[in-house]
Amino acid sequence: MTNLITKNIIAQATDPIYIGTGGFTIGRVDNTIVRDPITKIPKIPGSSIAGTWRYYVALELQSSFKDEYKKDLAKRAKEKIEELFNNPENWIKNFDKNRYARIKCAGQDDLSKETLEEMQNKDSGHCGHCIVCKAFGFSKKDISNQGMLFFSDLNILFFPVYTRLGVRWITSPKLLKKDISVEENRILTSKGDEGYLNLGWLNLEVEGTHSLNEDDLKDSGLNLDDIVIVPDSLIAQIINSNLEVRTSVSIDPITGAAKEKALFTSEAIPRGTIFCGEVRGFKREGGENLPELNDIFCALDDSKQYFNSLGIGGMTTRGFGRMEILSDLKNGECKE
Ligand SMILES: [Zn+2]
Incomplete structure (x- = not known):
């Protein structure tokens, strides 16, 4: 046994x-989420x-x-x-x-x-x-x-970002725990022939094809064509600038109306x-x-x-x- x-x-x-940290404010966000202290990438503890x-x-x-x-x-x-x-x-x-x-x-x-x-x-x-x-x-x-x-902890493995070709899921050698070489400020895709591809607001040159296989996708349900590999030096920045940021307002339980000066913003890991x-x-x-x-x-x-x-x-x-x-x-x- x-x-x-x-x-x-x-x-x-x-x-x-x-998953909130309880009250730290970073920039314009009031309610921040838990991040790995070293990589600064959000996670679920x-x-x-x-x-x-x-x-x-x-x-x-x-x-x-x-x-x-x-x-x-x-x-x-x-x-x-x-x-x-x-x-x-x-x-x-x-x-x-x-x-x-x-x-x-x-x-x-x-x-x-x-x-x-x-x-x-x-x-x-x-x-x-x-x-x-x-x-x-x-x-x-x-x-x-x-x-x-x-x-x-549940760490991010594939993170969705908008590109001109539709949604792609980014990852990096470190997130995959694989030894993959990708040049500074370049990216790898499954076809490798897009020229340049924007990840959110960041436009990056496609260096070539990634050699991932179905096993690397685990149970994610994604396709190899969905995956873009970015350098470890960029992954945290791209994730953090593509989080969901939502603005809400507190409701006064007595009047049922919005409380004054109670507008707040929250960030979240996107769907x-x-x-x-x-x-x-x-x-x-x-x-x-x-x-x-x-x-x-x-x-x-x-x-x-x-x-x-x-x-x-x-x-x-x-x-x-x-x-x-x-x-x-x-x-x-x-x-x-
Ligand atoms: Zn019990």
């Missing part, structure tokens, strides 16, 4: 994505992915319980849940400690000073037993658990951007009662659909944040 699983996460923004996915796994788990409740309200619900766990088959039923799960397992623990025993008889705080608490970690007075999943990262699952040896890694990855795969509808990050009520996880995260078979 393997106790270490690594899966790539390839995701595409279906809305602009805003692993902690955002972990926190959001934790919530979605808990949601999926709770909604499966709710269906059982609905079938047979109140009185027989407890019996029903026992029955559920007597027929192990999928990631929810395979781990019988999931019976302790509650929606509070999703967020931050508000009662971490209590013991696990005290917790079992309460309705709030992390239960400390279920697949959510074991996979994503929890902390209690008598026991804490760092979790079994480790999420890397269509392809991100790349990874998640590692690690199961420690020992007598501890832990869920199987395969079940945890089934849980991730089952709940990834919530990113399509509920999204990630801030301003989701303003049409930001939706994202599609394109990778298959299953490690083996997952039953419904």
Whole structure:
């Protein structure tokens, strides 16, 4: 039985994505987004992915319980849940400690000073037993658990920009983690014969063809013709000057009208951007009662659909944040 699983996460923004830094102003933008401190390229931090996915796994788990409740309200619900766990088959039923799960397992623990025993008889705080608490970690007075999943940052792999030939997705040797040579202030395309090509407002000479193949596109769904390789020295500048910048106004909840002097601008990673990262699952040896890694990855795969509808990050009520996880995260078979 393997106790270490690594899966790539390839995701595409279906809305602009805003992961705020909380109040820094850069130039004309009031609400800035998280960037890598070295490259200055915007990213989605692993902690955002972990926190959001934790919530979605808990949601999926709770909604499966709710269906059982609905079938047979109140009185027989407890019996029903026992029955559920007597027929192990999928990631929810395979781990019988999931019976302790509650929606509070999703967020931050508000009662971490209590013991696990005290917790079992309460309705709030992390239960400390279920697949959510074991996979994503929890902390209690008598026991804490760092979790079994480790999420890397989601970095930009392909970034959409407007050109005179339509939208192209730019990337660079460093983003691809490939040894590709491209001259200063030149670019590589799949045909290599465009002469000059504008990337946003920047007009650059096409040096020649890139020799990428289908494998380099991963699960992005893009075509080789969509890809333009720019030098590492230019990538951050082009990305940062082609971010989505939106101006909004705060609404006064009492009058329903715009507040005075409450105009603000926000930047976001544009829709269509392809991100790349990874998640590692690690199961420690020992007598501890832990869920199987395969079940945890089934849980991730089952709940990834919530990113399509509920999204990630801030301003989701303003049409930001939706994202599609394109990778298959299953490690083996997952039953419904
Ligand atoms: Zn729990």
